Amino acid sequence: MPLITAAAETPLNMTKGVTAVSQDVYQLHMTIFYICCVIGLIVFGVMFWSIIHHRKSKGVKPAQFHESTKVEIFWTAVPLLILIGMAIPATQVLMNMDDTSEADVTVLVTGSQWKWHYKYIDDDVEYYSLLATPRAEIENKLAKTDNYLLEVDRPLVLPIGKKVRFLMTSDDVIHSWWVPEFAVKKDANPGFINEAWTRIDEPGTYRGQCAELCGKDHGFMPIVVIAKPDTEYRAWLTNLKAEQAQAKAEEQKLLAMSMSMEELMAEGEKVYLAACAACHQPNGEGLKGVFPGLKGSPLTIGDINGHIDIVIHGKKGTAMQAFDKQLSLRELAAVITYERNAWGNDTGQMVQPKDVDARIKSAI
Numbered sequence: 001m002p003l004i005t006a007a008a009e010t011p012l013n014m015t016k017g018v019t020a021v022s023q024d025v026y027q028l029h030m031t032i033f034y035i036c037c038v039i040g041l042i043v044f045g046v047m048f049w050s051i052i053h054h055r056k057s058k059g060v061k062p063a064q065f066h067e068s069t070k071v072e073i074f075w076t077a078v079p080l081l082i083l084i085g086m087a088i089p090a091t092q093v094l095m096n097m098d099d100t101s102e103a104d105v106t107v108l109v110t111g112s113q114w115k116w117h118y119k120y121i122d123d124d125v126e127y128y129s130l131l132a133t134p135r136a137e138i139e140n141k142l143a144k145t146d147n148y149l150l151e152v153d154r155p156l157v158l159p160i161g162k163k164v165r166f167l168m169t170s171d172d173v174i175h176s177w178w179v180p181e182f183a184v185k186k187d188a189n190p191g192f193i194n195e196a197w198t199r200i201d202e203p204g205t206y207r208g209q210c211a212e213l214c215g216k217d218h219g220f221m222p223i224v225v226i227a228k229p230d231t232e233y234r235a236w237l238t239n240l241k242a243e244q245a246q247a248k249a250e251e252q253k254l255l256a257m258s259m260s261m262e263e264l265m266a267e268g269e270k271v272y273l274a275a276c277a278a279c280h281q282p283n284g285e286g287l288k289g290v291f292p293g294l295k296g297s298p299l300t301i302g303d304i305n306g307h308i309d310i311v312i313h314g315k316k317g318t319a320m321q322a323f324d325k326q327l328s329l330r331e332l333a334a335v336i337t338y339e340r341n342a343w344g345n346d347t348g349q350m351v352q353p354k355d356v357d358a359r360i361k362s363a364i
């Protein structure tokens with residue numbers, strides 16, 4: 001249908017997407033839109049035609065059809081038939097979207113303030129996906145690029161032509177995982193698991209966003225999906241597993257070594273800006289009444305173990321998350337050292353990966 005093709009190219013319209021379901025959703029949306037247009041034309045057409053041709057100044061006497069059973073049956077039956085006509089295809093599409101059975105790949109998607117976590121259930125691989133747009137762009141110090149606020153450090157990688165099931169949940173508040181090109185938009189609720197699925201037809205990079213207002217950085221937790229042919233996806237997965245195993249092995253080696261203050265501070269600043277600055281602010285002063293400052297705080301200049309514990313375990317009942325699974329031992333050591341020595345905190349104290357490891361192990 002040329003009209004439908006033309007409509008899909010309009011930036012104001014829904015996208016047709018890259019899955020069979022997204023095309024169905026698009027067709028359904030257009031069909032119902034055209035039905036609405038026809039109804040609008042008929043209703044307003046008859047109304048204006050009547051107003052103009054049957055107006056009082058022409059001497060027209062109004063027709064009387066109060067309590068006409070025929071008319072009442074007609075104007076009840078016609079909308080009912082139209083609604084049934086719309087409900088049948090809509091229900092078919094919804095039932096198809098709801099059928100998550102026989103999936104080839106299952107990914108557990110967990111939202112938290114303000115990042116996504118992906119876990120490939122069958123392959124025992126998991127990682128966090130964080131906003132990668134540079135702070136300088138956000139603060140208008142650099143020109144904004146095309147994918148401003150739509151870039152992440154580690155995208156979700158999926159195979160094309162396979163049924164992928166998503167299990168959605170949240171660690172804190174309600175988020176919503178939305179990728180328009182897959183027609184997938186599902187709430188991620190704490191304590192619940194919602195399901196959705198997709199089968200991507202074309203390889204490519206697809207972007208989305210959190211679609212449920214979830215706090216201060218709701219607009220800073222984008223989604224990037226890279227769809228690859230199955231063999232490339234498998235190779236990526238094998239590679240990632242090897243990388244993660246190697247990182248673990250290196251971390252073990254690191255336990256025997258000590259990092260220098262310069263190394264810790266340089267890495268700590270990077271980690272701080274990526275993981276902590278959203279709440280505690282780049283200058284360590286926090287946001288009054290919302291997020292505590294770390295500059296000159298008893299936490300960062302006082303007991304070192306208490307500081308390590310809060311970073312690794314988080315603080316119950318507050319927005320402070322547990323970072324033991326989000327950051328490596330090296331990153332944790334660096335960021336804690338940074339917090340204890342930046343902004344004039346100057347404790348001169350260093351935290352080594354083995355110190356963090358010892359606190360994690362002491363809690364088990």
Ligand SMILES: [Cu+2]
Nearest residue numbers: 175176210214
């Ligand atoms: Cu969110």
